[in-house]
Amino acid sequence: MSELPLFPTTTVGSFPKPPYLLEARRKRLRGQLEPEELRRLEERATREWIQRQEELGLDVFVDGEMYRGDMVAYFADELEGFAIAGLVRSYGNRYYPKPVVVGPVGRKRPITVGWFRFAQSLTGKPVKGMLTGPYTIAEWSFNEYYPTRRELVLELARAIHEEAVDLERAGARFIQIDEPALHTRPEEDFELAREAMEIVTDGLSAYTITHVCYGDVPRIYPKMLELPVRQIDLALKNEDFALLEVFRKHPFTKDIGLGVIDVHSHRVETTEEVLDGIRRSLEVFEPQQVYVSPDCGLKTRTIEEAAGKLHSMVEGARRAREELRSPTRAG
Amino acid sequence: MRTTHVGSYPKIPDLPAPGRWRTAAEKLQRGQIGPEEFRRVEDEVTLEAIADQVGAGLDLVTDGQIRWEDPQTYFARCLQGFSINGLQRWFDTNVYYRQPVAEGPVSWREPITVQDYRFARAHSAKPVKPVLTGPYTLSRLSQNRHYPHFGDFVLSLARALNQELRALDAESPPVVQVDEPALLQHKDDLPLFREAMAVLLEGVRSPVMLYTYFGDARGVLGALADLPVQGVGLDFVAGPRNWEVLESEGFPAGWRLGFGVLDARNTRLETVDEVLRALERLVRFVSLDRVDLGPTAGLEFLPRRAAKAKLVRLVEVKRAALEVTR
Numbered sequence: 001m002s003e004l005p006l007f008p009t010t011t012v013g014s015f016p017k018p019p020y021l022l023e024a025r026r027k028r029l030r031g032q033l034e035p036e037e038l039r040r041l042e043e044r045a046t047r048e049w050i051q052r053q054e055e056l057g058l059d060v061f062v063d064g065e066m067y068r069g070d071m072v073a074y075f076a077d078e079l080e081g082f083a084i085a086g087l088v089r090s091y092g093n094r095y096y097p098k099p100v101v102v103g104p105v106g107r108k109r110p111i112t113v114g115w116f117r118f119a120q121s122l123t124g125k126p127v128k129g130m131l132t133g134p135y136t137i138a139e140w141s142f143n144e145y146y147p148t149r150r151e152l153v154l155e156l157a158r159a160i161h162e163e164a165v166d167l168e169r170a171g172a173r174f175i176q177i178d179e180p181a182l183h184t185r186p187e188e189d190f191e192l193a194r195e196a197m198e199i200v201t202d203g204l205s206a207y208t209i210t211h212v213c214y215g216d217v218p219r220i221y222p223k224m225l226e227l228p229v230r231q232i233d234l235a236l237k238n239e240d241f242a243l244l245e246v247f248r249k250h251p252f253t254k255d256i257g258l259g260v261i262d263v264h265s266h267r268v269e270t271t272e273e274v275l276d277g278i279r280r281s282l283e284v285f286e287p288q289q290v291y292v293s294p295d296c297g298l299k300t301r302t303i304e305e306a307a308g309k310l311h312s313m314v315e316g317a318r319r320a321r322e323e324l325r326s327p328t329r330a331g
Numbered sequence: 332m333r334t335t336h337v338g339s340y341p342k343i344p345d346l347p348a349p350g351r352w353r354t355a356a357e358k359l360q361r362g363q364i365g366p367e368e369f370r371r372v373e374d375e376v377t378l379e380a381i382a383d384q385v386g387a388g389l390d391l392v393t394d395g396q397i398r399w400e401d402p403q404t405y406f407a408r409c410l411q412g413f414s415i416n417g418l419q420r421w422f423d424t425n426v427y428y429r430q431p432v433a434e435g436p437v438s439w440r441e442p443i444t445v446q447d448y449r450f451a452r453a454h455s456a457k458p459v460k461p462v463l464t465g466p467y468t469l470s471r472l473s474q475n476r477h478y479p480h481f482g483d484f485v486l487s488l489a490r491a492l493n494q495e496l497r498a499l500d501a502e503s504p505p506v507v508q509v510d511e512p513a514l515l516q517h518k519d520d521l522p523l524f525r526e527a528m529a530v531l532l533e534g535v536r537s538p539v540m541l542y543t544y545f546g547d548a549r550g551v552l553g554a555l556a557d558l559p560v561q562g563v564g565l566d567f568v569a570g571p572r573n574w575e576v577l578e579s580e581g582f583p584a585g586w587r588l589g590f591g592v593l594d595a596r597n598t599r600l601e602t603v604d605e606v607l608r609a610l611e612r613l614v615r616f617v618s619l620d621r622v623d624l625g626p627t628a629g630l631e632f633l634p635r636r637a638a639k640a641k642l643v644r645l646v647e648v649k650r651a652a653l654e655v656t657r
Contacts, residue, residue, distance in 0.1 A: 085598050086345045086634025091418055091427035092400065093356035095343065098634070100598050140425055144599040185423045215420060 014297030129167035233257025235295035259295035274316025338629030340395030407431030515546030564589025
């Protein structure tokens with residue numbers, strides 16, 4: 001596999017599912033479709049997304065998570081010790097299937113490794129192994145079994161570690177462990193989340209990333225830099241890069257996954273906007289620290305919106321590279 | 332001892348039953364139904380929430396807050412001076428609310444809860460308790476773009492919500508619950524909070540229960556004892572230190588305690604024995620006839636089946652407690 005360019009472009013994990021797959025998932029829920037048929041369509045959609053990432057010219061790929069629903073419920077379904085308690089409201093009329101821990105948690109078998117191998121077999125570009133972190137799985141589940149949250153989080157960390165090790169053995173050079181719940185209770189729980197991440201990434205030689213989105217990042221900064229990963233991926237675009245001020249005060253000592261695309265807006269950002277975001281980030285980061293990505297997973301956008309946004313992102317990164325090579329043209 | 336609910340109830344039933352409220356909310360957004368039809372669905376779901384509470388045997392029920400988008404928006408959208416902004420995390424939960432923004436002077440325009448209270452009362456075999464988000468919590472969870480000082484914002488909101496309480500007075504509710512969970516995160520603001528409560532309760536005749544949750548009242552409980560309220564609600568699950576608070580600060584004489592002992596945020600169903608033991612511990616500080624036994628907070632954190640099981644458990648505990656004390 002080739003070396004990465006400056007400002008490597010990547011995405012946060014999920015892509016929109018094509019209409020035929022959404023329909024198939026609905027049918028499967030109603031028992032009107034065999035699992036093998038659903039699997040065939042998930043593979044088709046994965047192939048299409050790998051192809052699309054090639055065409056867009058991204059540097060580090062993801063499998064697009066065509067086979068996952070909710071990022072926590074997916075792992076809960078695959079792990080030992082969980083059941084789904086039911087639907088719980090998150091806000092407005094948005095509901096999610098909330099898992100419940102009913103027994104000792106653990107890994108029955110590899111969870112994402114098969115999909116990683118499949119996606120990696122389709123491309124020469126590196127594909128990221130994508131995991132949900134133990135703190136977030138615990139925080140977004142009910143717990144009817146463990147006496148303390150700490151015991152549950154650390155047990156989950158061991159299970160996710162096994163999965164990370166298997167991903168690495170299968171050839172993953174990049175492993176991302178998402179912890180969007182990290183700032184739920186930071187004063188009380190940051191140390192626990194850090195300890196859990198230490199268990200997950202222990203002994204890995206792959207390049208490790210954690211993604212934390214929205215919420216109150218300044219409340220966990222600079223403490224956040226203690227997380228034992230190489231890169232922290234953050235949403236900057238949706239608050240118009242306001243976080244840069246926070247990093248100005250205390251230097252960001254890891255690589256940054258720079259969110260330059262707002263995943264909650266239908267509007268497709270222009271190349272200039274992306275370029276401008278990267279330029280602004282270079283006031284606080286060294287160029288070698290910066291990976292370019294959207295703020296979060298793109299699954300809530302349409303395929304066209306997602307592809308349009310990624311096209312601008314890749315172009316913006318390309319122009320940022322050119323500017324650095326011939327600084328006089330930067331104007 | 333009274334058994335009572337303290338607020339919200341899941342708006343949709345468990346699968347595979349169709350979530351009518353959810354479908355209707357989607358249709359309303361897409362303009363496929365109008366506000367009147369949506370209100371009819373809210374009416375029906377409110378009746379379900381009341382039926383579950385009355386069916387479980389609760390002594391005092393709420394309307395389930397089916398019409399509340401969240402505890403902030405429901406009030407802010409009816410008050411003068413607010414716009415409604417983007418999503419924010421609600422305390423340390425995985426529930427989000429739309430943040431109200433004070434763009435100008437905030438004031439009361441018209442009754443917010445009265446019509447909903449009348450509807451619930453007319454359809455409930457048990458007394459209904461209206462619930463209000465208190466002025467301190469509502470300001471803490473809002474953005475203030477108008478008032479130079481946060482204190483001015485809080486007191487203006489207290490005046491606005493005082494009018495709401497007075498409007499409820501005319502309906503003679505058995506008790507009104509005022510929710511102030513934010514106090515527990517900002518105990519330094521106690522003097523301002525007391526000032527706000529004085530404004531809020533001025534001239535109000537209905538008994539008021541002041542509810543807190545998601546933490547403990549250490550350092551503030553004793554200082555609230557002279558407020559003209561009927562009592563206070565405390566969360567003994569997220570705030571286990573409330574036990575120490577009872578030890579060190581005592582429980583205000585003559586007050587009722589909203590004893591939040593069934594965890595509203597976890598599906599695990601407490602056993603009758605475990606709650607009985609907690610009650611035994613409690614009677615050293617408050618006599619049982621002054622206890623309102625309830626969940627720690629609103630039950631919308633749970634799927635409906637689990638929420639209903641908690642309500643049933645409250646009544647089982649009360650029955651068992653009466654057996655023991657007989």
